Amino acid sequence: MPLTTSSRPTGHPGYSETLPGLEESAEAARKLVRTALATWHLDELTDAGTLVVTELVANAVKHTNARHIRVVVSRPSERFVRIGVVDRARVMPEMTKPGDDLMTCGRGLLLIDALAERWGTDMYRWGKQVWAELFCRPAA
Numbered sequence: 001m002p003l004t005t006s007s008r009p010t011g012h013p014g015y016s017e018t019l020p021g022l023e024e025s026a027e028a029a030r031k032l033v034r035t036a037l038a039t040w041h042l043d044e045l046t047d048a049g050t051l052v053v054t055e056l057v058a059n060a061v062k063h064t065n066a067r068h069i070r071v072v073v074s075r076p077s078e079r080f081v082r083i084g085v086v087d088r089a090r091v092m093p094e095m096t097k098p099g100d101d102l103m104t105c106g107r108g109l110l111l112i113d114a115l116a117e118r119w120g121t122d123m124y125r126w127g128k129q130v131w132a133e134l135f136c137r138p139a140a
Contacts, residue, residue: 014074019057021066021087026057029071033083036073042081045134048115049073049083052132055108056085059130064089072129078138080117084131092121093130 015036019025030050037045053071060069070086095109112119116132 014072016070016072018068018070021061021064021069023058023061025061025069025071026054029053029057029085032071033073037081040075040081042136045081045136048134049081052112052115052134053083053085055112056083056130056132059093059108060085060087060089063091063093066127072131076133079135080133081136082131082133084122084129086127086129088127090123090128092123092128 015032017028017032019028030053033049033053034046037043037049053073057069057071060066064087066087066089072082072084072086074082074084076082093109095113109119112132115134117135119130119132122129122131
């Protein structure tokens with residue numbers, strides 16, 4: 001699957017890609033995150049960033065019937081990289097509760113919570129974006 005990216009012309013550079021609402025889209029999402037982080041010389045965030053986007057995509061695919069999702073990687077400030085997945089469902093993500101069976105599923109948001117400085121959901125009239133922000137050191 002070819003991956004095309006473009007930087008936003010204003011504000012902090014950002015990358016986004018609309019992908020099919022399929023598990024296989026996680027691979028293209030990881031490539032987008034790696035491309036953005038390499039462009040910004042933030043290679044030290046690659047492992048965490050690719051794991052975060054994999055879990056965000058998996059949640060969007062599993063818990064919505066979205067035909068398409070949009071992966072967004074941006075720099076809201078010098079200190080953070082934001083990785084988000086947009087879908088058309090208005091169902092809020094739920095963190096696994098203590099005592100839930102975590103052997104086969106339910107660990108996604110727990111992993112995101114452990115890796116990210118912060119995470120959340122932005123609700124829109126037509127859907128939502130679930131995002132996570134990774135801390136990065138500002139350039140010297």
